Amino acid sequence: MKLQMVNLKDQYSKIKTEIDQAVLDVIDSTQFIKGPVVKSFEDNLAAYLNVKHVIGCANGTDALQVAMMALGLKPGDEIIVPAFTYVATAEVIGLLGLTPVMVDVNIDDFNINIEILEKAITNKTKAIVPVHLFGQNANMEAILEIASNHNLFVIEDAAQSIGSDYIFKDGTIKKSGTIGHIGCTSFFPSKNLGCMGDGGAIFTNSDHLAERIKMIANHGQSKQYYHDEIGVNSRLDAIQAAILDVKLKYLDEYSTARKKAADTYDELISSNENLVSPYRNNFSSHVFHQYTIIAKNNSRSIFLEKLKQNEIPHNIYYPVPLYKQKAFGMEKIKMNLKHTEYLCNSVFSIPMHTELTFSQQNYIIDKLLS
Numbered sequence: 001m002k003l004q005m006v007n008l009k010d011q012y013s014k015i016k017t018e019i020d021q022a023v024l025d026v027i028d029s030t031q032f033i034k035g036p037v038v039k040s041f042e043d044n045l046a047a048y049l050n051v052k053h054v055i056g057c058a059n060g061t062d063a064l065q066v067a068m069m070a071l072g073l074k075p076g077d078e079i080i081v082p083a084f085t086y087v088a089t090a091e092v093i094g095l096l097g098l099t100p101v102m103v104d105v106n107i108d109d110f111n112i113n114i115e116i117l118e119k120a121i122t123n124k125t126k127a128i129v130p131v132h133l134f135g136q137n138a139n140m141e142a143i144l145e146i147a148s149n150h151n152l153f154v155i156e157d158a159a160q161s162i163g164s165d166y167i168f169k170d171g172t173i174k175k176s177g178t179i180g181h182i183g184c185t186s187f188f189p190s191k192n193l194g195c196m197g198d199g200g201a202i203f204t205n206s207d208h209l210a211e212r213i214k215m216i217a218n219h220g221q222s223k224q225y226y227h228d229e230i231g232v233n234s235r236l237d238a239i240q241a242a243i244l245d246v247k248l249k250y251l252d253e254y255s256t257a258r259k260k261a262a263d264t265y266d267e268l269i270s271s272n273e274n275l276v277s278p279y280r281n282n283f284s285s286h287v288f289h290q291y292t293i294i295a296k297n298n299s300r301s302i303f304l305e306k307l308k309q310n311e312i313p314h315n316i317y318y319p320v321p322l323y324k325q326k327a328f329g330m331e332k333i334k335m336n337l338k339h340t341e342y343l344c345n346s347v348f349s350i351p352m353h354t355e356l357t358f359s360q361q362n363y364i365i366d367k368l369l370s
């Protein structure tokens with residue numbers, strides 16, 4: 001059986017006519033940079049997310065960097081991030097000369113732990129970057145409260161969670177990435193809303209921040225050829241925006257397909273006492289960017305061996321805690337965050353995408369449990 005972690009080919013073939021036409025229309029218009037197609041996608045995504053401003057940029061990493069620059073964060077400022085995430089979240093913090101403060105995550109939903117986060121706050125702390133890992137929101141209500149008590153900015157890393165709902169205690173629902181001061185996402189092809197190259201976007205409800213974000217992403221330019229501060233050049237190109245505008249219409253359908261596949265996996269692995277299926281917290285919907293399983297009792301290598309033998313694609317997101325990445329130069333500190341260490345040694349992810357069939361899933365789990 002031919003299996004892939006992500007099946008972009010079959011997803012594309014279902015909407016090929018629409019995508020191809022959208023791309024050809026951009027080529028025909030020769031409006032490759034900015035222009036009406038980018039504007040249309042930004043407006044449609046803003047309407048979908050119910051957020052005031054969506055600003056396209058070149059990728060998710062740039063989105064995080066531009067967000068931090070727009071907030072005026074300065075060298076020496078401490079930014080709190082979960083230690084169990086993709087490197088990009090903390091990389092831009094390092095790049096800007098800010099200090100990443102890495103804290104432990106929950107063992108159940110893999111997201112930043114609220115009690116530990118609060119203890120990590122010092123008088124240098126300026127911002128928190130919750131990551132909605134694998135498609136499920138972090139506890140934003142608690143994070144907003146802590147941020148407001150300590151006067152901190154909240155930048156959401158929603159690269160894996162676009163389309164997921166956050167449910168407040170009073171029943172209010174907001175989309176992932178629209179809850180903090182700024183939200184960031186990525187349109188990397190394998191993300192839940194993926195383009196056919198690189199792309200990213202920044203969300204905010206603040207008019208003032210939106211102006212700053214646009215200026216920073218455009219060479220710090222306030223009006224043409226007047227540059228008020230050092231910025232960057234980060235744009236979402238029109239061909240990618242045209243593709244995304246088509247795919248946005250299918251995002252809810254894609255999320256439903258992922259959820260259905262996750263429920264099926266849950267059922268199929270439930271009989272094995274060493275495997276823990278992904279936990280669902282009660283304040284977020286889960287859009288399953290990844291389907292990530294915990295293998296208890298040091299059993300991961302045995303399961304991975306079965307997958308390898310049967311040529312079933314799989315991956316470990318993430319094998320190394322952020323603070324053990326050489327890039328951050330923190331080896332001497334000898335950090336050891338209990339849950340982060342445990343998860344890096346115990347989790348693995350199996351194929352998750354919008355085109356999975358029951359027979360493929362059955363086959364994968366049959367081999368996994370063999």
Ligand SMILES: *Cc1c(COP(=O)(O)O)cnc(C)c1O
Pocket residue numbers: 059060061062085086088089131157159160185186187188199200
């Ligand atoms: C993918 C990802 C990013 C970076 O996005 P790029 O578009 O690849 O730059 C940042 N944070 C997280 C959590 C991601 O998964």
